[in-house]
Amino acid sequence: MRKKSVYLLGGYQTDFARNWARENKHISAMMREAYEGSLAVTRIEPRDIQAAFIGNFAAELYCMQGHLGAFFVDFDPAFRGLPTCRFEGACASSALAALSAMAHIQAGLYDCIAVVGVEQMKTVSPAKGGDYLGTAAWYERESAGIEFPFPKLFGKLGDVYEARYGLDNRYLARIAAINYANAKLNPNAQTRDWFMNYDHACRKGQYNTAIVGRIKVTDCSQVTDGAVCIYLASENFAAEYARRLGQPLERLPRILGWGHTTAPMEFVTKVAESEGQPYVLPWTRKAITDAYRRAGLKDCWDLDAIETHDCFTTSEYMAIDHFGLTEPGQSWKAIEEGVIEMGGRLPMNPSGGLIGCGHPVGATGARQLLDAYKQVTETAGDYQVPGARRVATLNIGGSATTNVVFIIGRD
Amino acid sequence: MERTIQTVAVLGASGTVGSLTGGFLAQNGLRVYFLSRTQEGSRKGLEKAIAQARSEVITENIICGDYDSMLSEAVSRADWILESVAEDLSVKQAMYERLEPLRRPGTIVSSVTSSLVLEDLPKGRSEDFQKHFLSTHFYNPPGKMSACEICGHSKTDPALVEFMADFLHRRLRRTVIPVRPTAGFAGNRIAFLLFARITELAAEYGVEMMDYLIGPYTGRVMAPLATIDLVGLDIHKAIIQSLQTHTRDAMHFKLVLPDYLEKMIEQGRLGRKTRDKGGFYKRLESGQYEYIDPKSLVYIPAFQPHVRFVEEAKQLIHIGRYRDAFERIRDAKGTEADIVQEILTTYIAYSYMLVGEVTEQKHGIEGIDRVMMTGFNWASPSLLVYMLGGKNQAAELLASKGLQVPASLLEDTVCERYPFNAGRYFPAK
Numbered sequence: 001m002r003k004k005s006v007y008l009l010g011g012y013q014t015d016f017a018r019n020w021a022r023e024n025k026h027i028s029a030m031m032r033e034a035y036e037g038s039l040a041v042t043r044i045e046p047r048d049i050q051a052a053f054i055g056n057f058a059a060e061l062y063c064m065q066g067h068l069g070a071f072f073v074d075f076d077p078a079f080r081g082l083p084t085c086r087f088e089g090a091c092a093s094s095a096l097a098a099l100s101a102m103a104h105i106q107a108g109l110y111d112c113i114a115v116v117g118v119e120q121m122k123t124v125s126p127a128k129g130g131d132y133l134g135t136a137a138w139y140e141r142e143s144a145g146i147e148f149p150f151p152k153l154f155g156k157l158g159d160v161y162e163a164r165y166g167l168d169n170r171y172l173a174r175i176a177a178i179n180y181a182n183a184k185l186n187p188n189a190q191t192r193d194w195f196m197n198y199d200h201a202c203r204k205g206q207y208n209t210a211i212v213g214r215i216k217v218t219d220c221s222q223v224t225d226g227a228v229c230i231y232l233a234s235e236n237f238a239a240e241y242a243r244r245l246g247q248p249l250e251r252l253p254r255i256l257g258w259g260h261t262t263a264p265m266e267f268v269t270k271v272a273e274s275e276g277q278p279y280v281l282p283w284t285r286k287a288i289t290d291a292y293r294r295a296g297l298k299d300c301w302d303l304d305a306i307e308t309h310d311c312f313t314t315s316e317y318m319a320i321d322h323f324g325l326t327e328p329g330q331s332w333k334a335i336e337e338g339v340i341e342m343g344g345r346l347p348m349n350p351s352g353g354l355i356g357c358g359h360p361v362g363a364t365g366a367r368q369l370l371d372a373y374k375q376v377t378e379t380a381g382d383y384q385v386p387g388a389r390r391v392a393t394l395n396i397g398g399s400a401t402t403n404v405v406f407i408i409g410r411d
Numbered sequence: 412m413e414r415t416i417q418t419v420a421v422l423g424a425s426g427t428v429g430s431l432t433g434g435f436l437a438q439n440g441l442r443v444y445f446l447s448r449t450q451e452g453s454r455k456g457l458e459k460a461i462a463q464a465r466s467e468v469i470t471e472n473i474i475c476g477d478y479d480s481m482l483s484e485a486v487s488r489a490d491w492i493l494e495s496v497a498e499d500l501s502v503k504q505a506m507y508e509r510l511e512p513l514r515r516p517g518t519i520v521s522s523v524t525s526s527l528v529l530e531d532l533p534k535g536r537s538e539d540f541q542k543h544f545l546s547t548h549f550y551n552p553p554g555k556m557s558a559c560e561i562c563g564h565s566k567t568d569p570a571l572v573e574f575m576a577d578f579l580h581r582r583l584r585r586t587v588i589p590v591r592p593t594a595g596f597a598g599n600r601i602a603f604l605l606f607a608r609i610t611e612l613a614a615e616y617g618v619e620m621m622d623y624l625i626g627p628y629t630g631r632v633m634a635p636l637a638t639i640d641l642v643g644l645d646i647h648k649a650i651i652q653s654l655q656t657h658t659r660d661a662m663h664f665k666l667v668l669p670d671y672l673e674k675m676i677e678q679g680r681l682g683r684k685t686r687d688k689g690g691f692y693k694r695l696e697s698g699q700y701e702y703i704d705p706k707s708l709v710y711i712p713a714f715q716p717h718v719r720f721v722e723e724a725k726q727l728i729h730i731g732r733y734r735d736a737f738e739r740i741r742d743a744k745g746t747e748a749d750i751v752q753e754i755l756t757t758y759i760a761y762s763y764m765l766v767g768e769v770t771e772q773k774h775g776i777e778g779i780d781r782v783m784m785t786g787f788n789w790a791s792p793s794l795l796v797y798m799l800g801g802k803n804q805a806a807e808l809l810a811s812k813g814l815q816v817p818a819s820l821l822e823d824t825v826c827e828r829y830p831f832n833a834g835r836y837f838p839a840k
Contacts, residue, residue, distance in 0.1 A: 015832045024839035029731030033834050040829035184584070193554055195438040195464040199471075207465040 006102045006255045007238035008408055009044065009112075010373050011230030011366070012037030016190040016358035019122045020225045027063045027120045028071040034116060034227035035075050043245065044231055046076040050110040051083040053101050055094025055117040056362035061132040062123050072116065083110075088362075090136035090397030091311060093117065094228070095365025095404035101232045102255055111237035117366030118227040129223055133361070136398045138265045148211055151220060153267050153399045154312035155213035160271050160280050161317065165329030169214050172313035173201035174335050176218045176355055179310060182342060183352025185382035190224050190358030219313040221353075226360030228367045250411045253376045256390065257295025259287035259405040267399040278328040284396065285322045287403035291392065295407040300324040300346060303407070304388035305375050307368040309396045310353040319394055320348070342385070350375065350383040365395035365404060372408035414574055416519070416582075420444040420489035422496055422506060424475075425452030427459065428523055428551055429495035434460025435553040436493075437472040439583055444485035445475045453477065463554055478509075486513040492520045493547070498649060500527055507536055514540070519571065521547040525599050526653040529564045529592040541566040545575060548596055549585075550786040558786030559585040560596040586785040588778045590770055594657035595650065597769040598782040601762055602789070603650050605754060608665045609635045610672055612750060618691045618702040623716045624751050627838040628725050628736070630790025630798075640682035640690035644675055660768070661815070662761050671705040678708070718747045729839035736837070737798040741808060755795060756812045759805060762792035763817035776825050790836035796826035798833075 014034050020027075031054075038044070052072040060066045069084030087097040094117025101113040121129055133150050134143025143149035161167040180196035183189035200208060201218040208216050232255075233241065242249040263270050263283035270281060279285040292299065300306075300323045308323070310316035320331035325339055325346060334340055340348040351357045351371040354364060372391040374380040385391075390409035396402065421433035424445035437443045437460065445453040445460075453475040461467055476485065486492060492514065496506050503522065510520065516539045522532055525548040533544040545563040550556035559579050563572045572589075579585040590596040595603065613621045613636060622634035631638075639647045648668055655666050675681075675690070680703070682690030693701045693710045701710035720743035727736035740751055762779045770778035780791035790798070796805040802823060806816045820826075 012831075015835060018835050022838070023835070024725075024729060025834070026730050029729065029834065032731035033832075037829075037831055040831070193557075195466055195469070195554070197468060200466045200468045203468065205467065207467065 004106045004108075005235045006105050007233045007235065008253045008255065008369060008373050009231040009233050009238065009241060010038075010042045010377070011228060011370050012041050013188050013228045013367055013370055014226050015188050016224050016226040016360065017192065018225060020120050021123045027059055027065055027068070027118060028074070030120060030225065030227040031068070031071055031116055031118050031229075032075055034118070034229040035072070035114070038114070038229035038231070042231060044112070044241070046078040048112050048237070049079070049082070049114050049231075050112055051085075051101075051104065052079075052114040052116060053097040054084065054086040055097035055115065055366060056086055057088060057090055057093050057119055058132055058135065058361070059118075059120065061135070062129070063120050068118065072114070089402040091309070091359070091361045092365055092395045092397030092402040092404050093362040095368070095393070095395035095406070096402070098230070098232065098365060098369055098406070099258065099260055099404060102258070105232055105234045111234040113232050114229055115232060115366055116227060116229045117360075117363035119360035119362040120225050121223045121360060122225050126223065137267070141266060150399075151211040151215040151312065152213070154314045155215040156267060156271075157280070157312075157318060157399070158214050158314040161314070161329065164280065167317070168332065170202060171332045171335045172214070172219055172317060173198055175310065175313040175316045176201040178341055179316075179349055179353045179356035182350055182383060183356025185350075186352050186357055187381070189352045189356050190222060191352065191356050215312060215314075221311050221355045221359035224358035224360040226358055226363045226367070228363045228370055230366050230370050230373070251377070253373050253408050253410045255406055256409045257291040257293070257297065257407040259290030259294070259403070261287040261290070261403045263401050263403070265398065265401055270400065279322055280328075281318060281322065281400045284318070284394070284400045284403045287405045288323055288392075288394065291405040291407050295390075295409070297390070297407065300392075303346060303390050303392050305350055305385045305391045306346065306348045306394070307351060307371050307391065308348055308353065308394045309364070310349060310355050311359060311396075313355070315396065315400070316348065316353065318400070323392070323394070342383070347385050350380065350385050352383075365393070368393035368395055369406060369408065372406065376408055376410050414490075416441065416490040416578060418442045418444070418489050419491045419493055420446060420485040422446050422492065422494045424456040424495070425449070426456070426495060428549065429493075430456030430459040431463050431552050431554075432493065432495065432523065432549045433473070434463050434469060436583070437469040438464050441472065443473050444481065444489065445473055446478055446481060446485055448478060450475060450477045450480075463552060482509065483513050486510055486518075487515060489514070489518060492518060493523065494520065495523045498524060498526060500531060503527070503532055504534070507533060507540070511536060511540060517543060519575065520544045521575070523547065523549055525560065525596045526594055526650050528594060528657055529562065533564065533566075538566075542568045543571055545572055546592070547575065547579065550598070556786055556788070557584065557586040558588060558598065558782050560588045560590045560598065560782060560786075562590045562592050562596070564592055586781050588770065588782045589774075590778070591768065593769055594653050596782075597765065597779050598786040599650055600654060600658065600765065600769055601758070601779065601783065602787055603647070603654060604662060604665050604761060605758055606635055606639055606647065607651055607667050608757065609754065610639070611667050611669055613691075614669050614671055614705045616750070618705065619713055620716050624718070624721065624747055625754050626721075627840040628721070628728055629740075629751060629755060630795055630836050632788040632836070632838065636691040640692055642682070643684050644672065644681045644690055648672070648676055661764065662757070665757070669705070671708060674708060675703065720748055721751075725839045728837050731834060733834060733837055734798055734800070737795075738800065741799050741804065752808060753812055755799075756809045756814055759792050759795055759820070760809050760814040760817060763820040763823070764815075766817070766819040776819065776823055780825065784836070788836070790833070793823060793826040794830050794833055794836065796820070796823070797828075797830055802826050
């Protein structure tokens with residue numbers, strides 16, 4: 001049975017360079033700015049919105065605030081009684097909210113759903129924040145008593161690559177430098193005004209301290225506050241919306257394909273199970289190939305860009321071969337040949353990704369979808385990939401535990 | 412031959428402006444000479460530049476030296492000489508005289524000054540020097556403040572100004588604001604008039620109360636008297652005096668230097684740079700602050716003012732309801748409300764009034780908007796008009812305060828657009 005098309009109508013991202021605790025703002029203020037900005041950009045009316053799905057990882061910890069869906073109801077008098085729901089899947093929270101919105105639309109329950117991804121993280125010290133993030137792994141076994149559990153886990157991902165295929169850290173430095181360079185082109189990127197280059201990324205020192213193992217500060221995405229509000233819609237709604245904008249329906253991007261897998265929680269289990277297999281993280285690979293299959297794509301070369309989950313340079317290194325840009329274990333080739341750079345054959349993270357643009361955990365999946373929308377509608381400004389028609393997103397939660405891939409494109 | 416800039420000589424690199432601006436240029440891949448009177452001074456500048464970049468890598472692009480031993484080499488190799496020496500006409504002119512025989516014809520010379528009269532600076536220099544001389548007024552720190560006001564004097568080659576504007580924007584990602592060669596350009600002219608009025612009001616209502624009333628929630632990252640402490644009271648005075656001397660407009664009478672402020676300067680209470688003596692604020696060992704009493708010039712403990720409409724506005728801002736907060740401010744009554752409304756309306760009226768005088772008429776309010784946002788971290792005048800309910804509501808408020816409503820406000824369309832990312836200018840503090 002042919003699934004009904006689900007359209008992506010754009011939205012708005014808050015400025016990821018902001019520190020909302022320093023501004024003395026409540027997390028709902030961030031959601032409200034994302035929502036109000038999204039109305040101004042998309043020209044969707046409050047009365048069009050039939051449900052609001054919120055992606056958020058840990059507002060209870062960072063902000064002592066749960067039940068985020070209810071805040072949406074305050075944004076407009078028209079929203080009293082609106083169905084809302086909050087989704088959690090660690091760093092993949094808002095991709096899960098988008099998946100669920102897609103399913104609700106395909107099931108014919110709603111025609112237009114607001115998907116909000118939000119995280120306020122600068123409310124606590126880096127050590128405490130690191131501990132909170134540890135709950136995205138198996139806390140008891142992988143995080144308790146460890147100052148920065150995730151750099152350690154993704155450092156281990158590099159160790160596995162090194163053991164199986166060999167890994168030169170200079171390629172990780174190059175990944176960091178590319179993401180920072182792209183972020184300079186993105187007016188919403190957290191690091192757009194930061195100094196960074198390849199030489200700096202290669203050095204360890206006072207200003208680029210080693211966190212754990214091969215992971216230095218420049219290998220990490222930063223602590224970020226941010227919210228994103230995007231809209232998913234049925235074909236009927238999208239057709240009416242296109243008429244309203246005076247555009248043909250074909251100009252609007254759709255979800256062409258998706259993939260969603262969950263791997264075992266513990267990182268050691270994941271890699272033990274992939275021993276002897278070509279891909280280090282086979283469930284991440286499966287989410288990608290499922291999305292290719294559903295979108296009718298032959299391979300990655302049918303894409304024009306990828307927004308991937310580079311929470312650390314090692315996760316982007318992994319994404320390069322898992323998306324199929326190289327044979328397994330040979331991601332370095334795509335880096336060396338400039339394939340993933342702007343102007344390369346398949347740019348990765350034109351937005352700057354998580355390292356450059358920022359990683360407000362529960363907002364990242366929605367941010368990636370918004371950037372995919374911008375690329376395929378050619379509204380990405382200075383970080384536009386010329387002529388982009390199909391863009392993939394990969395949003396992962398935990399140590400590549402929850403994997404969500406979307407392929408966004410237009411005819 | 413197409414002009415390029417690869418090498419820059421920064422003169423006055425020991426100071427904050429010179430070192431941070433020079434460091435920023437080095438961050439962007441330019442080869443930069445850091446020059447000052449002493450090698451040690453230039454090295455101190457380099458340390459500031461490294462701290463700003465948070466990377467030692469930039470040292471590869473920086474050569475430190477003193478004027479006596481390295482001016483000739485630096486200037487003869489530079490494509491751009493960025494002068495950031497003391498804000499004193501004779502000091503600058505003496506430096507230009509020294510540069511004249513050393514620079515190659517066609518080398519760009521720019522000054523970071525905004526308060527001296529640009530026309531006076533290159534007087535007596537060669538035709539080539541004058542043709543290639545302009546002002547590039549960077550804001551500090553350049554890593555956080557992207558504004559750069561730019562303008563030439565009567566003999567500057569207009570093509571050069573255009574080239575520099577393009578270079579600053581494309582290569583250095585500056586928010587370039589073309590301004591007219593008037594004292595204070597756009598940003599300082601507007602901001603320091605407001606500062607002056609606030610220092611005057613502080614004589615009556617106190618320092619803590621003024622910074623509470625005109626606090627960040629009114630559209631600025633830092634309260635005004637705290638900002639003067641950061642700038643330095645001596646610099647504040649120099650800018651006010653320059654504006655008093657070189658500008659004339661309907662609000663000129665607001666450019667005051669109250670007696671107590673002069674006395675503070677005499678006593679060496681200049682702000683953060685004289686931390687032990689203090690400024691408007693004095694930081695105690697406990698981390699708490701005391702505030703100077705303008706009447707007695709004695710520091711007094713904080714009394715933590717609490718005004719109902721201010722607290723209500725902050726609460727609304729806390730949850731992102733910015734326009735509702737400004738409706739509260741607009742409709743509030745009483746002495747405190749009058750003060751807040753006076754400052755906001757003066758800001759709006761003065762900014763719109765200066766469209767065409769400090770910036771090009773054709774740019775409308777946008778040039779002034781950009782410098783206030785990216786140079787001062789203040790909500791722009793058009794953003795405040797939007798927050799106050801639009802130009803008709805704002806015009807009504809201006810009129811109620813006895814201010815003339817500028818035609819440029821009534822004709823403005825910028826204030827009618829949805830202001831993306833506006834919340835960043837309104838901390839709930």
